Amino acid sequence: MNNFLDFFHLLDKKGKTFRPKKRFTHGTIRYSLHKQAQASLQSGINLKEVVRLPANENMNDWLAVHVVDFFNRINLIYGTVSEYCTETTCPKMSGGSRYEYFWQDGEKFKKPTPLPAPKYIENLMDWVEGQINNEDIFPVTTDIPFPKTFVTLSKKILTRLFRVFVHVYIHHFDRIVSIGAEPHVNTCFKHFYYFVTEFDLIPAKEMEPLIELVKQICKD
Ligand SMILES: [Zn+2]
Numbered sequence: 001m002n003n004f005l006d007f008f009h010l011l012d013k014k015g016k017t018f019r020p021k022k023r024f025t026h027g028t029i030r031y032s033l034h035k036q037a038q039a040s041l042q043s044g045i046n047l048k049e050v051v052r053l054p055a056n057e058n059m060n061d062w063l064a065v066h067v068v069d070f071f072n073r074i075n076l077i078y079g080t081v082s083e084y085c086t087e088t089t090c091p092k093m094s095g096g097s098r099y100e101y102f103w104q105d106g107e108k109f110k111k112p113t114p115l116p117a118p119k120y121i122e123n124l125m126d127w128v129e130g131q132i133n134n135e136d137i138f139p140v141t142t143d144i145p146f147p148k149t150f151v152t153l154s155k156k157i158l159t160r161l162f163r164v165f166v167h168v169y170i171h172h173f174d175r176i177v178s179i180g181a182e183p184h185v186n187t188c189f190k191h192f193y194y195f196v197t198e199f200d201l202i203p204a205k206e207m208e209p210l211i212e213l214v215k216q217i218c219k220d
Pocket residue numbers: 084085086089090117118167171172
């Protein structure tokens with residue numbers, strides 16, 4: 001299996017994901033953008049270039065497509081380690097000993113709350129899923145405008161999704177390696193990293209836990 005997208009299709013078929021994949025509606029601009037973005041990955045060209053906004057495309061559409069694609073892929077990646085990520089193995093949502101994340105959603109968790117990693121990630125993925133399934137935020141057709149808060153909210157979604165990479169890389173990398181997923185997860189991470197840095201979507205301090213990884217794999 002050489003292709004990175006084949007790997008994700010296989011995971012998807014195996015039903016390793018713990019929540020359904022968010023799909024784009026056929027016949028919409030966003031569906032064709034999603035297909036276009038996937039096709040450019042398949043051909044293996046420079047990831048730094050494929051993240052750039054294509055001429056005459058709308059930034060919000062481009063952002064929406066990537067947020068949803070990254071959510072789907074990160075969901076599959078976490079699915080491959082989730083049976084090893086328990087309240088016993090991971091009592092904190094950490095990225096090594098120096099970083100710990102507290103969950104806050106303003107509803108169930110009004111204050112930043114320490115949670116075991118699997119609970120934190122469950123809340124995080126539920127929250128992201130709720131945002132992308134909300135058609136007032138992620139409109140299904142292009143005649144409905146994006147809300148004014150769309151970019152701010154997308155930044156928050158991507159910042160939170162990044163924390164799943166942090167936890168998986170720092171605490172569950174052995175599992176990723178043992179199933180042969182390392183190159184695919186690295187490609188997904190690289191794509192994510194180039195996308196968020198191209199449009200300045202995640203604060204630099206959030207990326208600190210994976211700075212060594214970035215130096216190693218995001219140099220071309
Ligand atoms: Zn864990």
